[in-house]
Amino acid sequence: MLSTINAVQFFSNKFHNGIFVVVHRLYLIIILTCLHSIADAQALLPADTANEAYCAAVSKTYVADNKLFNELLKEQAENKKISKYYTSSYETIFEVLNDRIKKGHILYIPAICNTLEKILQEIRSKNESVPADIKILLTRETQPNAYTFGDNYIFVNLGLFYHMENEAQVASVISHEIGHILLRHALKSMVMSYESNKVYAADVKLLKSTEIHAATRALEILKNAAYNNGKVSRERELEADSIGYLLYKNTGYPDYEYLAALHIVEKYENVKPDSLAMEAYKRFFDLPEQKFNDSWLKQEDFSSYNYNTYKPALDKDSASSHPKCAERIQHLQTIYPQLKENGKSIAATSTFTELKNLARSRHLPNLFFNEDYGEYIYTLLVRLQADPDNKQYRDLLGKGFYKIYEARKAYLLNRYVERVKPHEQTKSYMQFLSFIWNLKIEEMEKIAEHYSKT
Ligand SMILES: [Zn+2]
Secondary structure: OOOHHHHHHHHHHHOHHHOOOOOOOOOOOOOEEOOOOOOOOOOOOOOOHHHHHHHHHHHHHHHHHHHHHHHHHHHHOOOHHHHHHHHHHHHHHHHHHHHHHHOOOEEOOHHHHHHHHHHHHHHHHHOOOOOOOOEEEEEOOOOOOEEEOOOOEEEEEOHHHHHOOOHHHHHHHHHHHHHHHHOOHHHHHHHHHHHOOOOHHHHHHHOOOOOHHHHHHHHHHHHHHOOOOHHHHHHHHHHHHHHHHHHHHHOOOOHHHHHHHHHHHHHOOOOOOOOOOOHHHHHHHOEOOEOOOHHHHOOOOOHHHOHHHHHHHHOHHHHHHOHHHHHHHHHHHHHOOOOOOOOOOOOOOHHHHHHHHHHHHHHHHHHHHOOOHHHHHHHHHHHHHHOOOOHHHHHHHHHHHHHHHHHHHOOOHHHHOOOOOOOOOOHHHHHHHHHHHHOOHHHHHHHHHHHHHO
16 A cells, blocks of 8 residues: 555645646546435425526536546546546446436535535645646435545535534545545446456446436445455545645644544445334324334344344444444544544534535435435434424325335335345334335335325
8 A cells, every 4th residue: 555645745746836736657446435324304396497507508618627637537538448448447337427406406505515526625725746637526325435436526425424523524535535536436446347358337227228327326326436455445445535735734723623524424335324213113103094013123034144233333333343333433543643533623613514504404415316205214214203293294205105115116225225234224214124025015105195194
């Protein structure tokens, strides 16, 4: 692995004047994801014509930038054959991403987009290795996550603002992504993919369709391609952490928040932050037209999974014992012994709290837009648990149940509602998923009807 200091000097030389110079042998493709998670919200968005216009405009710029990027790649490639592979791989990536942009998966929320731009400019002003042409787009995804395909576009999920506690933590995630760009990890994954003869591009093309979900699945394939080698992708995470930390520190952000952000990311990667009490099921699903059935709550026996092994990861307050997080923090502290975890997070400023509220208000609409109906219903139930008579939530619950009723009828429920994964989900979420999967089609329909008319 590259020593971080050398790597930064290396990239300062190669990327001086902010021009993205592709050096040496061209490595290319694929993705880097970082974080994940969950939460709640307020209302469904009405048809958003302003956002549609924004997406159309971004799409134009995006396509033009992609063209420039690929031309640059071609010019600088040494080997024609691999150059062609890179270019066509990138074309696939760009097509999938542009499809999502056109379908409205990105958002323009002025206060949040301006903050992202401000953070990026601050990082750039203190780190000349950062390319001048990096652009950030805000996505509707709800996990505290960001990703880049190495073409200088960074996609930041709105979920990042929902989960992070202050601006410095958001900056740490952006710094990490810039680290991936500087280290050209996407190109390296492409080389691996080329060498192992994995033509995932063909898989992506199969998914072309006009439905929103196809675009999401195509993105998943691209993201998964980055993990074609678990060990390598882990090492790249560690490298991006190291470079990212230097960028972050040079910018003057407080040390501790870099680690705090890592904790949050890991904590909410798979574990839902809210929990639904057992009583809620009877409370919301014992209906006049359909008596509650205890067998709905039945769960599979997961004892063979050695549940205790995974327990620490599922305990909200012990995210630091999550092996991935622990490894990343330990790695950072080995390189930078001054990095300590004993700080206390900076309280969110009122400005940042406003951004969090904006993210919160979009959370439910985004889950619905993204067709994450399982999580959508779960989130609504958690909301209703605290506010049982909320007319709007009850109405939305009906809508959610109609969606999964239709999915079940079409044998497509697994596309919209996760399966139980005992080592990745909280007990509360596993119980919820078991409940949904236990429901019969007609039972789902009854629930949908009930909530649609209350
Ligand atoms: Zn990463």
